[in-house]
Amino acid sequence: MANNSCTSPNPCSWRTEINKPHLDVIGDIPGGLRFKRAALIIGDLDRSLALYRDALGFTLQSIKQSPSDSYSYEIFSVPASSRLRMAALDGPLGQERTLALIEVIPLARNDRAPRAAMVIEVANIDRAVAAASDVPGVIVLSERTLFTHDGRQGREVGLIDPDGHAVVLYNV
DSSP: OOOOOOOTTSTTHHHHHHHGGGOOEETTEETSEEEEEEEEEESOHHHHHIIIIIITOOEEEEEEEOOTTOHHHHHTTOOTTSEEEEEEEEOSTTOTTOEEEEEEESOOOOTTSOSEEEEEEESOHHHHHHHHHTSTTOEEEEEEEEEOTTSOEEEEEEEEOTTSOEEEEEEO
8 A cells, every 4th residue: 555645754755656657857846847836817916916915925026017929818818909917926935936916907808718827847848738739628829938037948838728727838
């Protein structure tokens, strides 16, 4: 029987055994993927900051106006005439840029467009996209060059899952 406890000194070693067929490494993270952040489409940044920063304890890292070629327009089906402003918030215990609040001005209601996305770092973006594209109902969006907030460059590819959820895979 597998040991399903995650305790020191070897936390969750049984999970590594399960993931071995797909084992890649991102930095010192085994498994080939890392959940980076949730991104939420919102209509009022101040109202959302009152909840996520003031009430729930996230720390505001930055607020920036998104450029007109931001990948968020495509991922969330935002009209080009709208303006985007993004707040990056840190979670506790060093969880940097864990939550993105993307204010859309004006926020149009489109029931078919995603209003939230997961951002996931993958070690092998080509393999991840190829595997995802084989899943019935998954829509693969165009690949983009990623320019990170700290000056690094990489690749990102958006997916819409069969239930309409947005996922952004990236590698730097």
